[in-house]
Amino acid sequence: MKLNRALHRTLQALALLAWCALALQLAFALRIVLMTVIDPASTTFQRSEILRLLVDTQRITWSQEWRAGAGISAHLQRAVIASEDADFAQHAGVDWDAIDKARDRNQRAQVRAERRGAAARPPRLRGGSTITQQLAKNLFLSGERTVLRKGQELLLTWMLELLLSKQRILELYLNHVEWGEGVFGAQAAARHYFRVDADRLSPMQAARLAVMLPAPKRFERQPASAYLQARSATILARMQAVELP
Numbered sequence: 001m002k003l004n005r006a007l008h009r010t011l012q013a014l015a016l017l018a019w020c021a022l023a024l025q026l027a028f029a030l031r032i033v034l035m036t037v038i039d040p041a042s043t044t045f046q047r048s049e050i051l052r053l054l055v056d057t058q059r060i061t062w063s064q065e066w067r068a069g070a071g072i073s074a075h076l077q078r079a080v081i082a083s084e085d086a087d088f089a090q091h092a093g094v095d096w097d098a099i100d101k102a103r104d105r106n107q108r109a110q111v112r113a114e115r116r117g118a119a120a121r122p123p124r125l126r127g128g129s130t131i132t133q134q135l136a137k138n139l140f141l142s143g144e145r146t147v148l149r150k151g152q153e154l155l156l157t158w159m160l161e162l163l164l165s166k167q168r169i170l171e172l173y174l175n176h177v178e179w180g181e182g183v184f185g186a187q188a189a190a191r192h193y194f195r196v197d198a199d200r201l202s203p204m205q206a207a208r209l210a211v212m213l214p215a216p217k218r219f220e221r222q223p224a225s226a227y228l229q230a231r232s233a234t235i236l237a238r239m240q241a242v243e244l245p
Helices: 002-034 044-057 074-084 096-116 131-140 147-163 166-176 186-194 203-212 216-221 226-241
Strands: 178-180
Touching (some): 044 131, 074 131, 074 166, 074 203, 131 147, 166 186, 178 186, 178 203, 178 216, 186 203
8 A cells, every 4th residue: 555655656756747847848949939030138158157257257248249140241150060060051950970970089089198198188079069959058058967968958959950940040059159258149259359240251250260169268368379270271161162051
């Protein structure tokens, strides 16, 4: 009898958890649907950055200005796709081949670091996340690295791809991605680094901005980085082959 009651309570708790999980997914889906017509003012990542800046510096240095897709240089759109997600126009949100390649690169880098010994610099790890995955994470999720959070990221990625057009996903990404300390979005980045509007960026300027994205704060402090210059030239050469959505 006691066993039956315990089992019943366990099933009730599991059912409640399932309903809560479903309600959360529906809430996320509703927010994404609203993004078809409403430009989100901020993302979870941006709000966490506001708090960090306030705690670390006791002030908020913030720069962001929304620009519709037509107000963002096609050079920058091509450069970001070439640098961050070459198959953006074709995939359904997740690029499994890119994830596998990133995992292999990271494993090789880790092995090389271990061979060099304790004095070696930590290897620079690379992710295989698509633009849509990055947008899902920045819009809704914390920066913690857990299996549960990664699973939620995948669900949100598929929701974004199902409910929004590729053009809208790219527009949202380019308006909210971080490009430096308190610098968010293409317009703020164009003004901050080149003193031009986002629709006036040259191909080389666009390539340099795109290359900054994996580590914008570091490249903001090292604008003359040899890696930044070499990688920018590579992205510049790839841009014309990029298919815009």
